[in-house]
Amino acid sequence: MQRGKPFEQADIPIPELAPLDVLIRVAAAGICHSDVHYRAGISNIDRLPLTLGHEVAGRVEEVGSDVTHLSAGDRVCVHYLVSCGSCEFCVRGLEQFCRSGQMIGKHRDGGYAEFIKVPGANAFLLPDEIPFEVGAIMMCSSATALHALNKARFKAGDSIAIFGFGGLGFSALQLARALDCGDVYVVEINPAKLASAASMGAIAIDTRSADPVQQIKEATAGKGVDVALELIGSAKTMRQAVLCLGLLGRAALVGLTAESMSIHPYTELINKEVEIIGVSDHLATELLTLMDLARRGELQFPPESLRFVDLDASQINAALDSLQDSIDHVRAVIVPSK
Numbered sequence: 560m561q562r563g564k565p566f567e568q569a570d571i572p573i574p575e576l577a578p579l580d581v582l583i584r585v586a587a588a589g590i591c592h593s594d595v596h597y598r599a600g601i602s603n604i605d606r607l608p609l610t611l612g613h614e615v616a617g618r619v620e621e622v623g624s625d626v627t628h629l630s631a632g633d634r635v636c637v638h639y640l641v642s643c644g645s646c647e648f649c650v651r652g653l654e655q656f657c658r659s660g661q662m663i664g665k666h667r668d669g670g671y672a673e674f675i676k677v678p679g680a681n682a683f684l685l686p687d688e689i690p691f692e693v694g695a696i697m698m699c700s701s702a703t704a705l706h707a708l709n710k711a712r713f714k715a716g717d718s719i720a721i722f723g724f725g726g727l728g729f730s731a732l733q734l735a736r737a738l739d740c741g742d743v744y745v746v747e748i749n750p751a752k753l754a755s756a757a758s759m760g761a762i763a764i765d766t767r768s769a770d771p772v773q774q775i776k777e778a779t780a781g782k783g784v785d786v787a788l789e790l791i792g793s794a795k796t797m798r799q800a801v802l803c804l805g806l807l808g809r810a811a812l813v814g815l816t817a818e819s820m821s822i823h824p825y826t827e828l829i830n831k832e833v834e835i836i837g838v839s840d841h842l843a844t845e846l847l848t849l850m851d852l853a854r855r856g857e858l859q860f861p862p863e864s865l866r867f868v869d870l871d872a873s874q875i876n877a878a879l880d881s882l883q884d885s886i887d888h889v890r891a892v893i894v895p896s897k
């Protein structure tokens with residue numbers, strides 16, 4: 560790819576494997592909203608040309624001489640963060656802050672290709688019950704939704720407000736239910752998304768009708784919720800996420816924005832001992848929980864939530880164009896034809 564230009568198709572050699580690498584024949588690669596930003600040049604990629612694609616699943620084609628936990632033919636999905644394993648963050652299980660961390664499909668070639676080379680440590684066995692396309696898209700938004708719940712110390716019985724019902728919210732709602740949540744409120748402006756959240760058991764909070772904080776306070780008899788997830792990336796909804804919390808509530812902020820948010824420390828934070836928590840990426844260990852939930856059918860992506868495109872530049876560009884102004888949460892997944 561080149562910054563600000565449509566993707567181009569190119570023949571590139573199949574990568575050579577180092578002893579700890581594996582070569583994967585890509586069976587599915589999710590097209591993500593962040594890929595729209597990479598193509599547009601909004602998020603910077605320093606090494607170009609590059610193959611995008613950080614949501615990847617497929618079959619192991621070949622393993623490096625020192626890889627012992629995988630063999631050719633294994634079904635796998637890919638953890639997109641390549642970390643060193645030995646810096647002060649990696650040794651504490653905080654690989655999202657790795658000193659030399661690299662993201663697949665941003666800093667190194669990704670999965671919009673027939674083959675991808677990744678370190679063996681980044682390839683996780685994908686249970687047979689989980690289709691490749693689901694394995695691929697779980698590696699990004701679902702994983703981040705789970706990380707947000709973990710960062711908010713979400714536990715059984717907690718009530719939760721989810722601000723934004725796109726890909727992250729769709730997973731967050733299912734994950735909260737799998738973790739035995741109390742009442743779930745989904746805050747949205749889009750009627751179709753509100754209807755879809757309600758059909759999945761959430762209480763729909765329509766921001767067009769009244770202030771969402773007011774609505775949540777009324778619905779909880781003035782108490783507020785235990786956890787709020789902000790998945791939109793706007794200062795306004797971030798502030799609402801904090802204000803709808805009850806005593807000891809935790810607001811996990813996931814959406815990105817450059818705006819500032821104002822908080823009255825005494826009445827809105829200190830008095831209630833509420834916490835505002837930043838959420839960045841996810842951890843490899845969380846992928847195992849995700850796969851377990853998906854294997855048991857507690858995290859699902861019904862066929863109508865997926866759309867398939869071929870490994871073809873014009874189809875991928877068209878999918879990115881429609882993602883740019885999408886309002887549904889149908890995910891496009893590249894499935895290379897044989």
Ligand SMILES: [Zn+2]
Nearest residue numbers: 591614699700
């Ligand atoms: Zn993604």
Ligand SMILES: [Zn+2]
Nearest residue numbers: 643646649657
């Ligand atoms: Zn590291």
